Amino acid sequence: MNRQQILNHYRQNPRLSVLIIGAGINGIGTFRDLALQGVDVLIVDKNDFCAGASAASSRQAHGGLRYLEHGDFRLVRESLAERNRLLLNAPHAVELLQTTIPVFSWFSGLLNAPLKFMGRLQKPSARGYIVVKLGMMLYDWFTRKNRATPTHTMLTRQQALERHSHLRADVVGAASYYDCLMPQAERIGVEQVLDAEAANPAAHALNYCAVVDGSGESVTLRDDLTGESFTVQPRLVINAGGAWIDFVNRALKKPTRFIGGTKGSHIVVDNPTLAKVVNGSSVFFENTDGRLAIFMPFRDKVIIGATDLRCDQPDDAVCTDEEIDYFMQFADHILPGMQVDRSQIVFHFCGVRPLPASDVEFVGLVTREHSLRVIEPDDSIRFPIYNLVGGKWTTFRAFAEETADKTLSFLGISRKVGTEDLPIGGGRDYPRTPQARAQWLHQVSTRTGVPLDWLTALFERYGTRAEAIARHIVAGADAPLEGLPSYSRREIQFLAVQEKVEHVDDLLLRRTWIAMLGLINGPALVAIAGAMGEVLGWSADRVQQEIDRTRTLLTTRNGVPAERLTV
Ligand SMILES: Cc1cc2nc3c(=O)[nH]c(=O)nc-3n(C[C@H](O)[C@H](O)[C@H](O)COP(=O)(O)OP(=O)(O)OC[C@H]3O[C@@H](n4cnc5c(N)ncnc54)[C@H](O)[C@@H]3O)c2cc1C
16 A cells, blocks of 8 residues: 555544554564564654664664673673574675774773672773673673674784774774674665565555544544644554653653663764774774774765763754764774864764663663563553663564564464564575575576676665666666766666655665765755656655755754755
8 A cells, every 4th residue: 555545544444453653673673573463553653764763873783792791691692692683684784794892901890790780880991801801702602502793803902903003002902703784774674664564464654644642542643744633543552652752652641751862973974094994894992981982884984973962852863063073082082193074074863762761870871671661551541552662773673572472462363473584675585695696696687687787786785675676777768867876767766666755865864875875965866856756746846845855954964064965
């Protein structure tokens, strides 16, 4: 069903089993799981899919080494298992990420874990070689039966300096290990939405549809593209509103204080020397204030992050000048002599971690565990509300499974399908070896007529979904986009029609990495809006509105220099 058909359907049939509020990765994971079990379920988001915290993460599928220090062994074990599953199930969107942790002392930090255990740790002290080594050993131990990444090695001072020139000279050594990077994390979200709808005709997803009110058996939704409201009557509501969970409950007249969000920003810099120093390996280090920070290779760019600041108003969260100043001193601290300046920023992004409410002073110590908090029905609201509090991107599948199991038990339905080994989107039938990949590319190129080098670029972006895109591309007259010739008009049009795109920014920010990699420019913006308008039936006015909207968003929220977007 298309958007209009879904809206008409619920206007005529307001009763349904489950309404999920919030289509970040936790809501989407739950939506997919319930859809696979045959449940009639609707997921709505007031923004686009994966536009909240799920678009703002450091993009690491990781165990979270530092949580060992907090004694969160269960979380680290689960995260590592889920990281490995993601690598297996979404190989087109998750890749190995070599990581270096430089250390500057031998014994420091040994007391962090015991003090945390006794509840007396205000702020962790610097982690030395021994502590990092112990953490590394535990990391490897947790995955010994299901090894998907190489085990760690400890680098000597000399080896560390060879891997990363510019590293501070007082380094005593470094740990080297592997986690995973999800360069296009948002695609893992939207592809699950599409998988779920394809698997179950009674599962529907609507972006730009906000929950605004609730009472009795009804929840009022507002279609934000038209401003029209309608009501649905779910048997159960899942509040996956992330940092907005308490706002959603307030709209449902059930005030809560589940969340104590912290905002985190990152910048993406175009600095070839820094990219060379980073040398394909993320550098994970402690800043002067004790916070962990990262330089991460991101294709030919480098991501620098992240902050961790309390934030009660997630709608207003944006990377500020002060945060950029904070990032600018990272290089002096860890890579002295390396010049990083504001003019190199091509993009920045920010989001609010939906952490559980806590009075802890140093927010880095708040647990990243997830929990399901239930609001029971009563006279004012006749359906239970399951609230998805906390969690990490990496662990979404496990959290979704737990939520789906509880929901199925409420509905009296038994589980039919598991998601542990289920491929996602373009990870389906993925050729895993270099030979299988070469064969796949050759065969699809022959079948579709799309030249091999172009198909290879599509494969890198979309995995095996590249075949459907290639078929679409050859079915009509195509041309490279003005200002962005590595993309073509029909590729953009395929995404616009097939992937629930409503605005140009959905496509630039969450269906592709065009904006994040700093590839957008004025002519490309106009060409993309025009190509989308053709297939989405936009008037010339609407195309212009989309161009203006995207310019405003990219310049005010993502730091894209305005002059880059002029024609
Ligand atoms: C800076 C930063 C770095 C991080 N790094 C990592 C990392 O490297 N690895 C990792 O595993 N995790 C990381 N995380 C954590 C991870 O990103 C989050 O835990 C996860 O994305 C939360 O997903 P969610 O679905 O719960 O929330 P969100 O993605 O925020 O989704 C909530 C959704 O609810 C919607 N919503 C709100 N109100 C309404 C309403 N009234 N009606 C309809 N919809 C509504 C919002 O629009 C939003 O899309 C990081 C987080 C941040 C902020």
